[in-house]
Amino acid sequence: MTEIPTSIDAVQRMLADEDYVCDRPLAVVTFLALKLGRPLFLEGEAGVGKTEIAKAIAKGLGRRLIRLQCYEGLDAASAVYEWNFAEQMIAIRTAEAAGGADRDLLKSELFTEEYLIARPLLQAMQPQPGGAPVLLIDELDRTDEPFEAFLLEALSDFAVTIPELGTIAANEPPIVILTSNRTREVHDALKRRCLYHWVDYPAFSREIEILQARAPEAGSTLSREVVAFIQKLRTEDLFKSPGVAETIDWAKCLLALDIMELSPEVIADTLGAILKYQDDIQKIQGSEAARLLTEVRAELSPA
Structure with missing residues (x-):
């Protein structure tokens, strides 16, 4: 078990050691959440690294990661x-x-x-080897409001009640990270219990750092073209813009194909790695992909 980092810089170093490239605003709110024992609420588009930071914190601290994957209809009994x-x-x-x-x-x-089967919330309240676990409540926006109300109570006291056994309270509160893709608004009362951060798409230089950390085999030329093309796609009118996860996946697919630079044909063959809806794929295929690649190379060319 590793001690909680004592500075913002130490948080960034800890996350970097787990290949998570973290900008300073996110490092600040993460440091405060760890130091103050407050839940951390992360909102942002899918694929920007909200779930990955929980994994990186758990690995960096040597704690168990307990994940509650939310879905429509999730109730207290299933979670506890x-x-x-x-x-x-x-x-x-x-x-x-x-x-x-x-x-x-x-x-x-x-x-x-x-005869009791502990589900994620109850597991997080129980003592764990290595210290208090990291409890990831993932995609909270997929649940219903009654579950939010229950969760508000559970996170307030870090305790859950089982009628047959009574109240079980955590001796040491878990490190709680909640994520939301903002498919609906989460109630203000729950947000007020947490420290909040919006995880946005990274800037070009930051996304290059992320790609180099996750796919170090990619050369400089390929990395720059991949990131620039993905960022160009995010300016297009698409049903679902690609996230950082798709940037990494695409680079790994290109490396598996021994491709060192982009071409319209390569883009057409591998669009399924970055776009997940057929309408988006049809929109970008062919001359549109060629146009975007030409713009990317013009922007990357030295003046």
């Missing part, structure tokens, strides 16, 4: 715990076969920790 009904039924059948089972005693024995 459930009873192992199969094992409970076996215990009931065994007691019945033995005869003379005391129902009240059997009931009390069935609802114990032996």
Whole structure:
């Protein structure tokens, strides 16, 4: 287990050691979240690195990463715990076969920790090897408002209640990171419990740093062309602009094909690595890809 970084620069170094290139504003809010024990709420487009920072923090601190992947219809029971009904039924059948089972005693024995299946929120409240875990609540905007209300209470006290067992509180609060792609607004009450940061698309130089950290095999020419082309795509009227994750994926695909520089044909063959909707692919294929590549090379050429 590594100690919590004692400075903003130390946070940046820790994340850089895990190949996460972090600008200073994000490093500042991360440092404050770690130092003050406050949840960190990250919003931004998909693929800009919100989830990856939680992974990098967990690795950098040597803590367990516990991930709660949110989805529509997620409820408190699914996020906290459930009873192992199969094992409970076996215990009931065994007691019945033995005869003379005391129902009240059997009931009390069935609802114990032996038959409890801990889900992410409960796991995060329990002691973990190496210290308090990193709890990633990913894509919170996909859930419903009732779950938000429950989560607000859980994060306020870092405790959850199981009717049969009582309240379970964390001895050491987890490091909590919440992410949202902003498909809907998250309630202000929950945001007020957190430190907030909008994770934007990186500038050209920053995205080059990220690509060099994640795909160091890519040469300078290919890296610059890939990043410039992706950033040019983000200015187009697309259904879904490519994120940093797509930049990295595309570079790795090009390296797998032994491609050292872009061409309209190469772009057409590999658009599926960066665009995920057929309408977007059709819009960029052919002469449009050639036009964008020409503009990219003109911008990259020395004056």
